[in-house]
Amino acid sequence: MIKEELWKPTDGIVLEEAAYQVVRNQENTLVIAGPGAGKSELLAQRASYLLETNICKDPQKILAISFKVDAADNLKKRVEKRMGGELAKRFESRTFDSFAKTILDRFRLTLPSGWRPDAEYNLVFNDRELMDIAIGYIKNEHPNFPNWRYEIKADRLVRSLTKDPLHLLGEREDDLYGWVTKELWKVMIKGASSLQCSLTFPMISRLAEYILNLNSFIKSALRLTYSHIFLDEFQDTTYVQYDLLKVAFLGSSSVLTAVGDDKQRIMGWAGAMANSFQVYSSDFKAQNFQLTFNHRSAPRLLEVQNVLSEAINHNAFHVRCTDKWAKDDGVCEVWTFNDYVQEAKYIARFLNVKLESIKPRDICIIVKQQESVYAKQIIEELKKVGINSRIEKDYQDLLSEEYVQLIVNTLYLTIFKSSPARWQEIIKLISELNGIDYNEDLKAMWGIEEEFQTFISQLKSKMNSISDIHNEIPQILDDIIDYFSLIKFKNYYPKYSVGNLLKNTREKFHQKILESYIEHGEWDKAIQDFLGDYSIPIMTIHKSKGLEYECVFFIGLEDDAFWSFRSQSDSDMRAFFVALSRAKSEVYFTFSEIREIMKYRKLQTTHQSRSIISSLYGLLVTANVETKNL
Numbered sequence: 001m002i003k004e005e006l007w008k009p010t011d012g013i014v015l016e017e018a019a020y021q022v023v024r025n026q027e028n029t030l031v032i033a034g035p036g037a038g039k040s041e042l043l044a045q046r047a048s049y050l051l052e053t054n055i056c057k058d059p060q061k062i063l064a065i066s067f068k069v070d071a072a073d074n075l076k077k078r079v080e081k082r083m084g085g086e087l088a089k090r091f092e093s094r095t096f097d098s099f100a101k102t103i104l105d106r107f108r109l110t111l112p113s114g115w116r117p118d119a120e121y122n123l124v125f126n127d128r129e130l131m132d133i134a135i136g137y138i139k140n141e142h143p144n145f146p147n148w149r150y151e152i153k154a155d156r157l158v159r160s161l162t163k164d165p166l167h168l169l170g171e172r173e174d175d176l177y178g179w180v181t182k183e184l185w186k187v188m189i190k191g192a193s194s195l196q197c198s199l200t201f202p203m204i205s206r207l208a209e210y211i212l213n214l215n216s217f218i219k220s221a222l223r224l225t226y227s228h229i230f231l232d233e234f235q236d237t238t239y240v241q242y243d244l245l246k247v248a249f250l251g252s253s254s255v256l257t258a259v260g261d262d263k264q265r266i267m268g269w270a271g272a273m274a275n276s277f278q279v280y281s282s283d284f285k286a287q288n289f290q291l292t293f294n295h296r297s298a299p300r301l302l303e304v305q306n307v308l309s310e311a312i313n314h315n316a317f318h319v320r321c322t323d324k325w326a327k328d329d330g331v332c333e334v335w336t337f338n339d340y341v342q343e344a345k346y347i348a349r350f351l352n353v354k355l356e357s358i359k360p361r362d363i364c365i366i367v368k369q370q371e372s373v374y375a376k377q378i379i380e381e382l383k384k385v386g387i388n389s390r391i392e393k394d395y396q397d398l399l400s401e402e403y404v405q406l407i408v409n410t411l412y413l414t415i416f417k418s419s420p421a422r423w424q425e426i427i428k429l430i431s432e433l434n435g436i437d438y439n440e441d442l443k444a445m446w447g448i449e450e451e452f453q454t455f456i457s458q459l460k461s462k463m464n465s466i467s468d469i470h471n472e473i474p475q476i477l478d479d480i481i482d483y484f485s486l487i488k489f490k491n492y493y494p495k496y497s498v499g500n501l502l503k504n505t506r507e508k509f510h511q512k513i514l515e516s517y518i519e520h521g522e523w524d525k526a527i528q529d530f531l532g533d534y535s536i537p538i539m540t541i542h543k544s545k546g547l548e549y550e551c552v553f554f555i556g557l558e559d560d561a562f563w564s565f566r567s568q569s570d571s572d573m574r575a576f577f578v579a580l581s582r583a584k585s586e587v588y589f590t591f592s593e594i595r596e597i598m599k600y601r602k603l604q605t606t607h608q609s610r611s612i613i614s615s616l617y618g619l620l621v622t623a624n625v626e627t628k629n630l
């Protein structure tokens with residue numbers, strides 16, 4: 001344990017005064033700061049401070065809630081790396097969804113029978129599926145709404161389904177959506193004919209909230225377990241999530257630290273609160289702090305960011321650069337092309353040279369939407385010059401699943417041998433699965449290491465003698481998990497014991513590994529391909545949140561990409577700001593007169609304009625961004 005006054009930030013990080021005050025604070029706080037200000041870093045430092053000084057008293061824990069699976073995973077890894085096993089065990093990093101799901105899965109049986117889902121419920125992710133369930137399985141009719149099936153709209157139904165806490169459901173029987181919502185809840189909770197019990201994540205959140213409302217002892221246990229709560233990217237908290245947070249922790253002695261940036265609020269369409277900072281500050285009496293440095297981007301890029309942030313919020317203050325940069329460092333340019341093929345060829349040539357000095361993973365290609373369409377030509381042209389790129393979406397979620405990490409780490413050690421971090425992670429997990437204290441029982445630990453070494457030697461011979469790819473590879477992947485014991489693994493990670501998460505993860509993972517193996521024909525390349533070590537990532541702005549790259553390309557700064565700019569210019573401007581602020585050194589925006597895009601559900605070659613988004617271009621001109629006609 002370290003005395004409070006002796007604690008220092010780890011990894012040579014120097015915190016600005018406000019960050020330092022937040023790290024050591026004992027009250028609820030809200031940190032509002034721009035991209036790259038070190039908000040996630042601040043949370044990691046605060047975790048070290050609270051655990052190393054035992055202010056978060058053993059056995060109490062810190063609960064860190066993020067939005068995306070990979071953000072939660074990154075934060076967990078950062079804290080683990082700094083503090084090592086024992087202390088880091090008391091740092092639980094989850095997404096909002098996983099927090100809610102854990103409450104439901106553990107305390108499902110405390111729900112009244114009408115609200116109690118089956119243990120094996122399906123997860124529903126998209127609006128279409130929800131609509132199909134409503135239309136296909138609600139059998140009751142309502143005298144006031146004879147044609148309800150023709151009248152309901154998917155987006156309104158989705159909003160209505162979790163608009164109110166469950167105890168208020170049924171109070172809107174006289175309005176169409178109120179009635180359909182109530183019926184849909186019944187059908188989804190209990191299942192109907194061929195429909196299995198099915199829930200969306202917002203429904204899970206409402207059920208978790210109901211559990212806490214009904215059972216004060218569960219609520220007290222939760223509050224006792226977590227003495228400190230971290231909330232990352234708080235600007236994107238939805239109304240449903242906030243209600244759960246309030247029921248769980250408002251009025252408790254748990255100390256909350258929220259960090260966020262209102263200029264990066266881009267989840268309004270998914271129900272993010274418009275005023276989460278004000279509401280939280282007032283409800284939780286949180287003291288507000290601002291950070292003024294940007295630790296990510298070069299000075300030239302910060303000039304552009306400052307122009308944009310002022311346009312988004314007139315009261316935004318100008319952030320400052322750190323002294324690691326020279327005054328003129330950074331490139332921000334607009335590149336215009338006659339057509340998308342020429343654009344793709346130019347970018348491929350440019351990247352071919354760039355990759356002599358940086359790695360593929362230091363580059364990112366960002367699009368507003370339809371990544372497989374906007375980036376199709378670029379992927380092809382890059383391939384022609386021997387550069388791999390890939391659409392990151394499917395991999396980001398898979399790679400953050402512990403199930404996938406365990407198998408991939410084992411494959412990696414089998415093929416590449418040297419990776420002390422992976423080795424340690426696996427040995428630690430085996431010892432924990434088997435209830436062995438890896439600090440105390442050294443003899444048992446050696447036994448584990450020896451046994452695991454034998455296992456990977458045998459695995460290697462199996463992997464190197466495959467004749468029937470489609471049968472043997474899935475079998476090898478299953479053998480790996482069986483070695484650790486699937487039952488023990490599921491007990492250790494209870495999320496895999498309920499619903500279809502394990503089944504879906506396994507299927508997607510097997511398919512991706514098979515694809516990689518078929519493409520490369522060799523394990524080393526297939527594993528590296530799956531890990532993405534040698535591919536340039538391609539993603540939408542939403543997926544790029546919280547990430548950072550040396551060099552960023554934004555493809556298609558065009559009217560069609562920002563098709564709803566007229567009605568939601570504010571949110572599109574924020575999205576543009578997120579894309580711009582991912583870059584450390586260089587960012588290039590492209591415009592192509594001719595572009596192939598999906599329009600009216602068909603792939604079409606279109607003429608692009610930039611009149612609707614002229615205000616975005618105007619801001620780039622104000623920031624002296626050069627346009628190059630290429």
Ligand SMILES: Nc1ncnc2c1ncn2[C@@H]1O[C@H](COP(=O)(O)OP(=O)(O)OP(=O)(O)O)[C@@H](O)[C@H]1O
Nearest residue numbers: 013014015034035036037038039040041295296546
């Ligand atoms: N105090 C610091 N000193 C040096 N580097 C830092 C510091 N804080 C953060 N960094 C580095 O700056 C980069 C951005 O930090 P971080 O991701 O925490 O920012 P953020 O505010 O969460 O950004 P965003 O809102 O864009 O997600 C990271 O590479 C991080 O390691």
